[in-house]
Amino acid sequence: MDTVRWGPMLEAAGIRVTSQRLLVLDVLAAHRLPVSAQRVHAELYERGANIGLTTVYRALSSMAEAGLVHVFTYAGEAVYRLCGPAGHHHLVCRVCGLVAERQEENVVDGFRAEEVYGVCAVCENRQQSPPGTKPI
Ligand SMILES: [Zn+2]
Ligand SMILES: [Zn+2]
Missing domain, CATH: 3.30.1490.190 (Ferric-uptake regulator, C-terminal dimerisarion domain)
Incomplete structure (x- = not known):
């Protein structure tokens, strides 16, 4: 898993680099479509990363607040997408x-x-x- 490149991105957005955030970003980057927190959580689990759903939610919302990740609503559910620059x-x-x-x-x-x-x-x-x- 190559999570190295996400570090500078988090720093540029003014949020602390944590392994959880790096992993969540790595999952988002693998998708063209916005994905739900549950989906991110399930994929991390498949990869063997033991991160709780609450932690995934928190990582997503902090990155959304920083404008790094954009939030959409799909089928009544919040979904997240790693977008390009603002x-x-x-x-x-x-x-x-x-x-x-x-x-x-x-x-x-x-x-x-x-x-x-x-x-x-x-x-x-x-x-x-x-x-x-x-x-x-
Ligand atoms: Zn379509
Ligand atoms: Zn966007």
Whole structure:
């Protein structure tokens, strides 16, 4: 497991480097989709890291507070994503929960977009009925 590169990231975000945070970041980095605390906890367990769910929650929320990790809601549950540098908004697929980062300012009628919900290309294709089938 390569957790070395996460140290400087935590330091830059102004939070203390702990082995738990490094492990949690390593799990998040392996996912394109935001993941729940339970999922992070389960994967750490699979890797043989014995970290309690409460500790995982605490690590995630401290990193979310520092802006290092972004929080989304998917299926009524808080999910976390390791995003790129600050200064972006999100395009969130409401079907699969995929998050894409957009860098440019998106101000509409005085509102600055933080999250824009839609359907990603993969889900869009999946939703279209294959040729020859009747729509329900
Ligand atoms: Zn983000
Ligand atoms: Zn999708």
